[in-house]
Amino acid sequence: MLARYEDAPALLAAVGREGGLPMAVADQVLAELVRVGRDDVLAARIALQRVVPGLVRAALRRTSGRHERRQRVFDDLVANAWLVIRCYPLERRPVKIAVNVLRDAEYLTCVRPARLRSAGERPVAIRAESRRLAPCGLDGRPEDHADAAAELAEVLAFAAAAGVDRRDVAMLGSVVLGGRSTGEIAQRFAVTTRTVRNRRVRTVAAVAALMAATAAA
Numbered sequence: 001m002l003a004r005y006e007d008a009p010a011l012l013a014a015v016g017r018e019g020g021l022p023m024a025v026a027d028q029v030l031a032e033l034v035r036v037g038r039d040d041v042l043a044a045r046i047a048l049q050r051v052v053p054g055l056v057r058a059a060l061r062r063t064s065g066r067h068e069r070r071q072r073v074f075d076d077l078v079a080n081a082w083l084v085i086r087c088y089p090l091e092r093r094p095v096k097i098a099v100n101v102l103r104d105a106e107y108l109t110c111v112r113p114a115r116l117r118s119a120g121e122r123p124v125a126i127r128a129e130s131r132r133l134a135p136c137g138l139d140g141r142p143e144d145h146a147d148a149a150a151e152l153a154e155v156l157a158f159a160a161a162a163g164v165d166r167r168d169v170a171m172l173g174s175v176v177l178g179g180r181s182t183g184e185i186a187q188r189f190a191v192t193t194r195t196v197r198n199r200r201v202r203t204v205a206a207v208a209a210l211m212a213a214t215a216a217a
Protein backbone atom coordinates (compact mmCIF):
# COMPACT_ATOMS: atom_id res chain seq x y z
CA MET A 1 0.00 0.00 0.00
CA LEU A 2 2.78 2.43 0.89
CA ALA A 3 4.66 1.85 -2.37
CA ARG A 4 2.26 4.09 -4.29
CA TYR A 5 3.54 7.17 -2.44
CA GLU A 6 6.71 8.69 -3.84
CA ASP A 7 8.07 10.43 -0.74
CA ALA A 8 7.47 11.35 2.89
CA PRO A 9 5.41 14.51 2.12
CA ALA A 10 3.03 12.43 0.01
CA LEU A 11 2.66 9.91 2.82
CA LEU A 12 2.07 12.66 5.37
CA ALA A 13 -0.68 14.08 3.21
CA ALA A 14 -2.22 10.61 2.84
CA VAL A 15 -2.39 10.09 6.62
CA GLY A 16 -4.16 13.40 7.14
CA ARG A 17 -1.33 15.66 8.28
CA GLU A 18 -2.80 18.61 6.38
CA GLY A 19 -6.43 17.73 7.15
CA GLY A 20 -9.24 17.50 4.63
CA LEU A 21 -9.41 13.68 4.62
CA PRO A 22 -12.08 11.48 6.21
CA MET A 23 -10.63 9.76 9.28
CA ALA A 24 -11.38 6.30 7.86
CA VAL A 25 -9.32 7.06 4.73
CA ALA A 26 -6.39 8.47 6.68
CA ASP A 27 -6.54 5.60 9.19
CA GLN A 28 -6.19 3.02 6.43
CA VAL A 29 -2.83 4.41 5.36
CA LEU A 30 -1.69 5.29 8.88
CA ALA A 31 -2.45 1.76 10.06
CA GLU A 32 -0.16 0.33 7.39
CA LEU A 33 2.51 2.90 8.27
CA VAL A 34 2.33 1.96 11.96
CA ARG A 35 2.40 -1.76 11.12
CA VAL A 36 5.55 -1.33 9.04
CA GLY A 37 6.92 1.05 11.69
CA ARG A 38 7.20 -1.78 14.21
CA ASP A 39 10.34 -2.86 12.36
CA ASP A 40 11.14 0.15 10.17
CA VAL A 41 12.46 3.33 11.79
CA LEU A 42 11.69 5.52 8.78
CA ALA A 43 8.03 4.47 8.71
CA ALA A 44 7.75 5.10 12.45
CA ARG A 45 9.32 8.55 12.06
CA ILE A 46 6.78 9.50 9.38
CA ALA A 47 3.99 8.32 11.70
CA LEU A 48 5.51 10.43 14.46
CA GLN A 49 5.66 13.45 12.14
CA ARG A 50 1.94 13.00 11.56
CA VAL A 51 1.16 13.71 15.23
CA VAL A 52 3.76 16.44 15.87
CA PRO A 53 1.23 19.30 15.46
CA GLY A 54 -0.98 17.65 18.07
CA LEU A 55 2.02 17.20 20.39
CA VAL A 56 2.83 20.90 20.02
CA ARG A 57 -0.73 21.81 20.97
CA ALA A 58 -0.58 19.47 23.96
CA ALA A 59 2.69 21.03 25.13
CA LEU A 60 1.23 24.52 24.82
CA ARG A 61 -1.89 23.53 26.72
CA ARG A 62 -0.04 21.71 29.48
CA THR A 63 2.46 24.54 30.08
CA SER A 64 0.11 27.51 30.02
CA GLY A 65 1.74 30.11 32.26
CA ARG A 66 4.89 27.98 32.63
CA HIS A 67 6.75 28.70 29.44
CA GLU A 68 10.09 27.60 30.87
CA ARG A 69 8.82 23.99 30.99
CA ARG A 70 7.46 23.96 27.44
CA GLN A 71 10.48 22.50 25.64
CA ARG A 72 10.96 19.78 28.25
CA VAL A 73 7.29 18.77 28.12
CA PHE A 74 7.36 18.71 24.32
CA ASP A 75 10.49 16.55 24.29
CA ASP A 76 8.87 14.08 26.68
CA LEU A 77 5.67 14.04 24.61
CA VAL A 78 7.67 13.20 21.50
CA ALA A 79 9.59 10.44 23.31
CA ASN A 80 6.39 8.86 24.62
CA ALA A 81 4.63 9.20 21.26
CA TRP A 82 7.57 7.37 19.66
CA LEU A 83 7.23 4.51 22.13
CA VAL A 84 3.45 4.34 21.64
CA ILE A 85 3.87 4.21 17.85
CA ARG A 86 6.52 1.47 17.92
CA CYS A 87 4.39 -0.68 20.26
CA TYR A 88 0.95 0.38 19.03
CA PRO A 89 -1.65 -2.44 19.41
CA LEU A 90 -2.98 -2.14 15.88
CA GLU A 91 -5.06 -5.31 16.00
CA ARG A 92 -6.99 -4.04 19.03
CA ARG A 93 -7.18 -0.33 18.17
CA PRO A 94 -7.37 -0.11 14.35
CA VAL A 95 -9.24 3.21 14.13
CA LYS A 96 -8.59 6.79 15.27
CA ILE A 97 -4.91 5.93 15.38
CA ALA A 98 -3.51 9.47 15.45
CA VAL A 99 -5.98 10.45 18.17
CA ASN A 100 -5.06 7.40 20.24
CA VAL A 101 -1.34 8.06 19.90
CA LEU A 102 -1.81 11.65 21.05
CA ARG A 103 -3.99 10.66 23.99
CA ASP A 104 -1.62 7.93 25.13
CA ALA A 105 1.44 10.17 24.80
CA GLU A 106 -0.22 12.98 26.76
CA TYR A 107 -1.41 10.54 29.42
CA LEU A 108 2.06 9.02 29.85
CA THR A 109 3.71 12.44 29.96
CA CYS A 110 1.32 14.63 31.92
CA VAL A 111 -1.18 12.48 33.81
CA ARG A 112 0.40 9.18 34.77
CA PRO A 113 3.45 10.69 36.60
CA ALA A 114 1.22 12.83 38.84
CA ARG A 115 -0.90 9.81 39.75
CA LEU A 116 2.14 7.71 40.50
CA ARG A 117 3.50 10.40 42.83
CA SER A 118 0.20 11.08 44.55
CA ALA A 119 0.06 10.10 48.21
CA GLY A 120 -3.29 11.65 49.03
CA GLU A 121 -5.52 8.59 48.70
CA ARG A 122 -7.25 7.50 51.89
CA PRO A 123 -9.38 4.41 52.55
CA VAL A 124 -13.04 5.13 53.16
CA ALA A 125 -15.98 3.05 54.29
CA ILE A 126 -17.91 1.40 51.46
CA ARG A 127 -21.59 2.19 51.49
CA ALA A 128 -23.92 -0.74 50.82
CA GLU A 129 -25.29 0.75 47.62
CA SER A 130 -21.77 1.29 46.31
CA ARG A 131 -21.14 -2.44 46.27
CA ARG A 132 -23.41 -2.79 43.27
CA LEU A 133 -21.12 -0.59 41.17
CA ALA A 134 -18.43 -2.05 38.92
CA PRO A 135 -15.02 -2.08 40.67
CA CYS A 136 -12.74 0.81 39.75
CA GLY A 137 -9.12 1.71 40.22
CA LEU A 138 -7.82 4.64 42.23
CA ASP A 139 -8.07 6.86 39.15
CA GLY A 140 -11.82 6.19 38.88
CA ARG A 141 -11.54 4.03 35.76
CA PRO A 142 -13.19 0.59 35.64
CA GLU A 143 -10.78 -2.21 36.43
CA ASP A 144 -11.29 -3.71 32.97
CA HIS A 145 -10.23 -0.43 31.34
CA ALA A 146 -7.20 -0.85 29.09
CA ASP A 147 -4.60 1.40 30.72
CA ALA A 148 -1.91 2.34 28.22
CA ALA A 149 0.71 2.78 30.95
CA ALA A 150 -0.10 -0.59 32.51
CA GLU A 151 0.19 -2.26 29.11
CA LEU A 152 3.54 -0.58 28.52
CA ALA A 153 4.75 -1.70 31.93
CA GLU A 154 3.83 -5.29 31.04
CA VAL A 155 5.64 -4.98 27.71
CA LEU A 156 8.80 -3.67 29.39
CA ALA A 157 8.70 -6.42 32.02
CA PHE A 158 8.30 -9.02 29.27
CA ALA A 159 11.21 -7.48 27.34
CA ALA A 160 13.50 -7.62 30.37
CA ALA A 161 12.57 -11.25 31.00
CA ALA A 162 13.15 -12.05 27.33
CA GLY A 163 16.73 -10.78 27.40
CA VAL A 164 16.61 -7.08 26.52
CA ASP A 165 19.25 -5.31 28.60
CA ARG A 166 17.66 -4.76 32.03
CA ARG A 167 19.54 -1.51 32.66
CA ASP A 168 18.27 -0.08 29.38
CA VAL A 169 14.74 -1.28 30.12
CA ALA A 170 14.90 0.33 33.56
CA MET A 171 16.13 3.56 32.01
CA LEU A 172 13.31 3.54 29.48
CA GLY A 173 10.75 2.74 32.15
CA SER A 174 11.96 5.62 34.30
CA VAL A 175 11.27 7.98 31.40
CA VAL A 176 7.95 6.70 30.05
CA LEU A 177 6.39 5.40 33.25
CA GLY A 178 8.19 7.23 36.03
CA GLY A 179 7.87 10.65 34.44
CA ARG A 180 11.55 11.44 34.87
CA SER A 181 13.31 13.92 32.60
CA THR A 182 16.31 13.01 30.47
CA GLY A 183 18.54 15.00 32.83
CA GLU A 184 17.24 13.18 35.89
CA ILE A 185 17.76 9.81 34.27
CA ALA A 186 21.30 10.72 33.19
CA GLN A 187 22.17 11.72 36.75
CA ARG A 188 20.60 8.60 38.25
CA PHE A 189 22.44 6.22 35.91
CA ALA A 190 25.65 8.28 35.83
CA VAL A 191 25.63 8.76 32.06
CA THR A 192 25.24 11.68 29.67
CA THR A 193 21.89 12.89 28.37
CA ARG A 194 23.04 11.86 24.89
CA THR A 195 23.56 8.31 26.16
CA VAL A 196 20.05 8.32 27.63
CA ARG A 197 18.55 9.39 24.30
CA ASN A 198 20.58 6.86 22.32
CA ARG A 199 19.70 4.00 24.68
CA ARG A 200 16.05 5.00 24.62
CA VAL A 201 15.94 4.75 20.83
CA ARG A 202 17.86 1.47 20.88
CA THR A 203 15.67 -0.07 23.57
CA VAL A 204 12.42 0.99 21.91
CA ALA A 205 13.62 -0.65 18.69
CA ALA A 206 14.58 -3.83 20.56
CA VAL A 207 11.23 -3.99 22.37
CA ALA A 208 9.29 -3.34 19.16
CA ALA A 209 11.21 -6.09 17.33
CA LEU A 210 10.59 -8.49 20.21
CA MET A 211 6.84 -7.80 20.27
CA ALA A 212 6.61 -8.16 16.50
CA ALA A 213 8.42 -11.50 16.64
CA THR A 214 6.18 -12.65 19.49
CA ALA A 215 3.04 -11.69 17.57
CA ALA A 216 4.25 -13.55 14.48
CA ALA A 217 5.11 -16.70 16.42
